[in-house]
Amino acid sequence: xxxxxxxxxxxxxxxxxxxxxxxxxxxxxxxxxxxxxxxxxxxxxxxxxxxxxxxxxxxxxxxxxxxxxxxxxxxxxxxxxxxxxxxxxxxxxxxxxxxxxxxxxxxxxxxxxxxxxxxxxxxxxxxxxxxxxxxxxx
Amino acid sequence: xxxxxxxxxxxxxxxxxxxxxxxxxxxxxxxxxxxxxxxxxxxxxxxxxxxxxxxxxxxxxxxxxxxxxxxxxxxxxxxxxxxxxxxxxxxxxxxxxxxxxxxxxxxxxxxxxxxxxxxxxxxxxxxxxxxxxxxxxxxxxxxxxxxxxxxxxxxxxxxxxxxxxxxxxxxxxxxxxxxxxxxxxxxxxxxxxxxxxxxxxxxxxxxxxxxxxxxxxxxxxxxxxxxx
Numbered sequence: 001x002x003x004x005x006x007x008x009x010x011x012x013x014x015x016x017x018x019x020x021x022x023x024x025x026x027x028x029x030x031x032x033x034x035x036x037x038x039x040x041x042x043x044x045x046x047x048x049x050x051x052x053x054x055x056x057x058x059x060x061x062x063x064x065x066x067x068x069x070x071x072x073x074x075x076x077x078x079x080x081x082x083x084x085x086x087x088x089x090x091x092x093x094x095x096x097x098x099x100x101x102x103x104x105x106x107x108x109x110x111x112x113x114x115x116x117x118x119x120x121x122x123x124x125x126x127x128x129x130x131x132x133x134x135x136x137x138x
Numbered sequence: 139x140x141x142x143x144x145x146x147x148x149x150x151x152x153x154x155x156x157x158x159x160x161x162x163x164x165x166x167x168x169x170x171x172x173x174x175x176x177x178x179x180x181x182x183x184x185x186x187x188x189x190x191x192x193x194x195x196x197x198x199x200x201x202x203x204x205x206x207x208x209x210x211x212x213x214x215x216x217x218x219x220x221x222x223x224x225x226x227x228x229x230x231x232x233x234x235x236x237x238x239x240x241x242x243x244x245x246x247x248x249x250x251x252x253x254x255x256x257x258x259x260x261x262x263x264x265x266x267x268x269x270x271x272x273x274x275x276x277x278x279x280x281x282x283x284x285x286x287x288x289x290x291x292x293x294x295x296x297x298x299x300x301x302x303x304x305x306x307x308x309x310x311x312x313x314x315x316x317x318x319x320x321x322x323x324x325x326x327x328x329x330x331x332x333x334x335x336x337x338x339x340x341x342x343x344x345x346x347x348x349x350x351x352x353x354x355x356x357x358x359x360x361x362x363x364x365x366x
Contacts, residue, residue, distance in 0.1 A: 033269050035349035038356030040272050062276040 003065050004099035010069035015076050018058040020044040028122025030114040034106055039063030041071050043114035045078060045086075047122050052083045059114075066104040070094050070111035083119055087134055150175040153219070163207060163227075171208065171223050179251050180234035188248060189328050190321035192238060201235045242351070245317065245344055248324075254341040265350045275302050275357055282364050296365065303361045306354055313351045320344050 003011070019042070020027045026046050033040040039062065046056040057075035061068045073094055078086040094100070094108035120130045152159045155168035162185065165172055174183070181188050184200050208231055213224040237243045249255040282295045324340045332340075 031269050031273060033272065033353070035265070035353050038272075038353055040269060040276060042273060060273075060277075062273070062280075 007069040010072040011065040014072040028118040030117030066107040074111040189325040
């Protein structure tokens with residue numbers, strides 16, 4: 001099965017690859033994995049505690065093209081959004097944007113989970129309770 | 139691997155003589171090759187209980203016996219319908235044998251037919267305590283690839299990866315041991331006629347162990363590939 005043009009583009013030119021300091025109190029880190037394919041995805045974001053705006057996002061993913069594209073797209077989308085807006089991103093949005101085939105849907109689920117995990121980590125650092133429905137649920 | 143198996147077993151009626159039959163392979167009434175009954179699974183195909191310990195010699199013998207009986211060569215002069223059934227059943231038999239012969243594939247298949255692991259629903263949990271290690275090891279692998287490409291010194295990276303390979307090799311042994319003892323627990327539960335909730339509990343634990351194993355296994359393979 002061929003990858004869609006958008007997946008290939010993100011795969012060849014991944015946006016925001018890299019990492020932020022885990023120790024920075026304003027940085028949330030989400031580390032998630034999909035055991036069925038062995039993928040592991042790290043998504044980090046620096047969040048302004050005053051405005052709750054995600055000012056910077058970085059990712060590093062070891063996995064297939066779709067997993068890399070999903071996380072690359074996720075970092076693009078969360079940048080400039082508030083925490084609330086970022087939490088509203090659904091894996092189905094990623095599926096649609098990247099035209100992922102059914103066998104690759106779990107890659108988008110992973111990316112959604114990574115966003116939630118990163119924000120959850122940031123909230124924890126700031127002593128905010130993470131409601132059950134915002135936890136990486138998949 | 140087909141996992142869409144209905145839960146109930148409808149009564150089997152021979153397609154040829156329309157008699158109800160209890161045969162699994164040939165109709166006791168008219169002797170025709172039967173279609174695989176709905177709801178039957180790989181274990182049933184070999185007339186085995188849904189247990190994880192299988193005697194390999196007996197399995198192979200049964201396989202050879204059945205492939206000989208079901209083989210399309212036996213049906214060259216039969217009707218088209220029979221030829222088709224023979225072809226289909228032979229290929230199902232091959233799938234079944236390949237699955238049951240492999241201890242890991244066997245557990246995966248059992249999880250699927252017991253409803254613990256649903257195909258297409260990839261909501262498998264990654265073991266969180268492993269993720270950190272997995273990520274770091276992947277980073278070291280990346281570094282080694284880069285160092286190789288640049289022709290720079292890889293000695294210390296290799297050393298680190300060799301240590302990791304050993305560490306994950308141990309982890310693989312541990313998880314295989316845990317899988318074996320969980321499999322024995324399952325077989326015991328089946329022998330004791332365990333009900334659905336108890337079965338589900340053991341299945342969930344087997345599922346977790348398999349997830350853990352597949353992570354570790356992938357890593358070990360990748361590390362070995364880079365260290366060659």
